[in-house]
Amino acid sequence: MKDGYIVKRDVGIMKCSECLKRGIATHTVNVGLLCGQQCVYCSSPSRIFRHSVFKELGVTAFDLFDQGIPIVDPWTPIRIAKKSYKLTKDDIVLISAQTDPYDKTASKLTIGRRCIEAVLRNTEAKVKILTKSTAIIDDLDLLSEFKERVSIGYSIMSPVYKSEIVKCLEPGACNINDRLFVYKRLSDNGIKTFGMVKPCMPGIINGKDDMKLIFETLSVLNPEFILVEPVSLKWNNILKCSEVLATNGHTEISRQLSAVREKKVYDNFIKNLISGTKAAAFDCNYQDVVKIAVNSDGDGFDIDDSSVIWLKR
Numbered sequence: 566m567k568d569g570y571i572v573k574r575d576v577g578i579m580k581c582s583e584c585l586k587r588g589i590a591t592h593t594v595n596v597g598l599l600c601g602q603q604c605v606y607c608s609s610p611s612r613i614f615r616h617s618v619f620k621e622l623g624v625t626a627f628d629l630f631d632q633g634i635p636i637v638d639p640w641t642p643i644r645i646a647k648k649s650y651k652l653t654k655d656d657i658v659l660i661s662a663q664t665d666p667y668d669k670t671a672s673k674l675t676i677g678r679r680c681i682e683a684v685l686r687n688t689e690a691k692v693k694i695l696t697k698s699t700a701i702i703d704d705l706d707l708l709s710e711f712k713e714r715v716s717i718g719y720s721i722m723s724p725v726y727k728s729e730i731v732k733c734l735e736p737g738a739c740n741i742n743d744r745l746f747v748y749k750r751l752s753d754n755g756i757k758t759f760g761m762v763k764p765c766m767p768g769i770i771n772g773k774d775d776m777k778l779i780f781e782t783l784s785v786l787n788p789e790f791i792l793v794e795p796v797s798l799k800w801n802n803i804l805k806c807s808e809v810l811a812t813n814g815h816t817e818i819s820r821q822l823s824a825v826r827e828k829k830v831y832d833n834f835i836k837n838l839i840s841g842t843k844a845a846a847f848d849c850n851y852q853d854v855v856k857i858a859v860n861s862d863g864d865g866f867d868i869d870d871s872s873v874i875w876l877k878r
């Protein structure tokens with residue numbers, strides 16, 4: 566298939582411990598195995614590279630991802646509709662945790678829409694949607710019909726004035742301003758929103774002032790909550806991101822990013838990110854809205870961690 570590979574899996578709605586820890590969802594649905602948007606920091610290829618499908622196709626997850634070739638599963642919504650999941654109104658299904666439900670191929674095959682609809686029509690659960698595509702606007706009718714149970718996440722990793730810099734790290738994603746325009750329209754139609762500020766990288770978000778600009782951008786969407794998460798040493802391909810930034814002429818940011826691979830520098834970055842985020846939240850009156858998810862147990866961090874979710878506790 567020119568636009569990507571199609572596979573048939575046997576999974577539908579799954580429990581999601583990572584989502585639960587962050588307080589954003591209890592379950593997830595992935596519309597396929599691999600996303601086509603090529604964010605350099607994406608953790609998905611590293612999480613699924615051992616899947617048997619890559620042996621069958623004779624390619625690696627990393628090669629496909631680098632070429633922007635997705636793997637989608639158009640049978641996912643059919644399986645969701647067929648199986649009686651015992652989800653209650655307290656459950657929240659995130660669509661998707663590991664692939665974008667509106668990347669070009671998923672959109673063309675309307676898989677994202679059909680998964681959202683299958684969960685909403687066949688269970689009592691709420692749905693949270695994460696996408697970096699403006700194609701979600703095509704489903705305004707569905708989202709409006711279920712607006713009491715739907716919330717859409719706006720992902721942002723830099724203040725808008727640095728959007729041209731981060732474009733090289735998100736080559737397949739729609740432009741931040743275009744997405745903001747679409748999300749504003751959805752929000753104006755009564756669709757609830759939340760903000761995801763991730764992955765936060767040194768040099769791209771510099772302290773309180775940059776975080777404040779991001780919160781001000783998000784404020785036009787009146788988000789229910791904002792989750793801030795730093796770049797992960799384990800999952801976000803820091804070295805590759807640093808190389809891409811350097812290749813695109815952003816040498817100082819590249820250097821700062823590369824430096825956080827050293828634990829001491831990383832811990833210092835986390836401390837500054839937490840204090841800068843808390844100060845920005847205070848200025849924006851967002852103390853109850855903003856949480857910071859950090860992949861640590863908090864040991865060794867002598868800071869006010871009242872807004873922090875320590876993911877390893």
Ligand code: SF4
Pocket residue numbers: 600601602603604606607608609662663664665697738
């Ligand atoms: S949109 Fe999300 S899933 Fe797709 S490549 Fe980017 S980070 Fe990965």
